[in-house]
Amino acid sequence: MTNQINKNIVVGISGGIAAYKSAELVRGLIKAGTNVRVCMTAAAMQFITPLTFQALSGNPVHSDLLDTDAEAGMGHIELARWADMILIAPASADFMARLSIGMANDLLSTLCLASTAPIHLAPAMNRVMWDNPATQHNLHILLQRGIKTHGPASGEQACGEIGAGRMLEPSELVHQSLTALACMDKPQFLQGKHVLLTAGPTREAIDPVRYITNRSSGKMGYSIAIAARDLGATVTIISGPVSLAPPQGVEVIKVESAEEMHTATLRAAKNADIFIATAAVSDFATKEIFTKKIKKSGEHLHLQLKQNADILADVSHQSDDLFTVGFAAETHNLMEYARSKLDRKKLDLIVANPVGEGKGFDQDTNQLEIIWHDGHLSLPEKDKQLLAYELMDIIVERYNSHFG
Ligand code: CTP
Numbered sequence: 001m002t003n004q005i006n007k008n009i010v011v012g013i014s015g016g017i018a019a020y021k022s023a024e025l026v027r028g029l030i031k032a033g034t035n036v037r038v039c040m041t042a043a044a045m046q047f048i049t050p051l052t053f054q055a056l057s058g059n060p061v062h063s064d065l066l067d068t069d070a071e072a073g074m075g076h077i078e079l080a081r082w083a084d085m086i087l088i089a090p091a092s093a094d095f096m097a098r099l100s101i102g103m104a105n106d107l108l109s110t111l112c113l114a115s116t117a118p119i120h121l122a123p124a125m126n127r128v129m130w131d132n133p134a135t136q137h138n139l140h141i142l143l144q145r146g147i148k149t150h151g152p153a154s155g156e157q158a159c160g161e162i163g164a165g166r167m168l169e170p171s172e173l174v175h176q177s178l179t180a181l182a183c184m185d186k187p188q189f190l191q192g193k194h195v196l197l198t199a200g201p202t203r204e205a206i207d208p209v210r211y212i213t214n215r216s217s218g219k220m221g222y223s224i225a226i227a228a229r230d231l232g233a234t235v236t237i238i239s240g241p242v243s244l245a246p247p248q249g250v251e252v253i254k255v256e257s258a259e260e261m262h263t264a265t266l267r268a269a270k271n272a273d274i275f276i277a278t279a280a281v282s283d284f285a286t287k288e289i290f291t292k293k294i295k296k297s298g299e300h301l302h303l304q305l306k307q308n309a310d311i312l313a314d315v316s317h318q319s320d321d322l323f324t325v326g327f328a329a330e331t332h333n334l335m336e337y338a339r340s341k342l343d344r345k346k347l348d349l350i351v352a353n354p355v356g357e358g359k360g361f362d363q364d365t366n367q368l369e370i371i372w373h374d375g376h377l378s379l380p381e382k383d384k385q386l387l388a389y390e391l392m393d394i395i396v397e398r399y400n401s402h403f404g
Contacts, residue, residue: 012088014095015043017158018124018167028174065107080115090124100138127163188232195228196272198279200240202258207290218242221278223388258308276325277312313345331356
């Protein structure tokens with residue numbers, strides 16, 4: 001992955017067992033091209049050594065507010081000014097409490113008070129501590145102050161209990177941090193415009209318990225929706241079944257089958273300015289949906305399939321005022337197939353990406369070829385959210401040259 005994002009992140013580590021995951025977080029942020037400096041509380045250093053973070057970040061670790069040597073290097077005020085973002089992961093219950101009342105009794109809390117950079121927290125603690133009204137009250141104060149939180153996730157905890165309180169996985173935190181950094185200072189090019197997307201797979205029922213589907217996770221579509229929202233657009237996703245949370249400020253209309261997606265999309269397209277079809281729509285559905293569970297009766301089972309309507313082609317033929325963008329996920333002959341879909345489906349632009357052999361579906365990264373009638377651009381492999389921002393910039397440029 002190429003270094004793309006020249007932003008400064010202070011990663012703050014407070015005391016909790018999840019601190020061991022922060023090593024991977026720092027590594028991931030550096031790999032994504034950000035500049036990282038680490039600040040640890042005294043409790044954090046009981047769980048993991050500063051040396052680990054010094055080696056990973058390539059910079060001395062900041063931990064002591066009253067250390068004259070450290071202050072002579074990069075002092076805490078300088079560090080507070082250097083940061084484009086402060087990401088505290090893990091954020092313990094104690095740290096959240098101190099932050100909520102504006103304490104400055106160690107370097108990390110002082111840094112938060114002294115910086116104008118956005119503060120992001122990845123809470124991590126025992127589920128009872130998380131649910132405690134005191135923590136929830138502190139959380140409420142922090143959210144009202146504009147501090148962003150990521151997680152916590154639910155699941156098995158280090159203490160053996162099960163519930164909400166686990167720190168989000170490092171890869172997810174890297175992804176969400178990059179999203180936050182990339183959308184800083186974005187001009188609102190799509191103010192007043194409506195962007196409609198399809199995303200995720202479809203499910204074609206066979207009987208009450210079985211269905212035909214595919215490997216699409218919906219990540220690319222949801223990332224593009226976030227990028228469109230951050231450019232000021234009103235955004236609607238017609239979404240097949242995915243395990244992604246609806247992005248804040250984006251309308252998500254949930255559907256299951258290709259037929260449901262077709263109906264919902266054609267209706268919503270009437271009010272849209274840009275349509276982006278990222279869904280992996282099943283090309284076929286069963287001719288008949290069995291009302292009872294199919295029982296085994298011999299070695300073979302023959303299912304009759306019928307072809308689904310092409311949502312993208314139908315939308316693009318329905319309206320000339322709509323800027324239509326298709327996707328072409330291909331295992332081979334990428335450019336050739338993509339160009340033929342561009343013409344066949346009467347599109348303004350097509351985004352081709354290689355799939356198979358660990359690429360594309362259900363991955364956090366992607367690589368795109370963007371093709372329009374008299375041009376072509378390649379975006380090399382990187383995080384899907386970063387790609388989504390770059391793709392949306394190109395879509396806006398093409399949209400403006402088309403209708404401008
Ligand atoms: N698409 C759609 N409705 C369908 C099939 C595809 O809207 N029933 C859209 C996809 O969301 C994507 C584009 O069409 O934007 C290309 O999808 P793809 O499955 O690659 O193309 P197909 O038309 O199915 O062509 P082929 O099966 O020959 O690859």
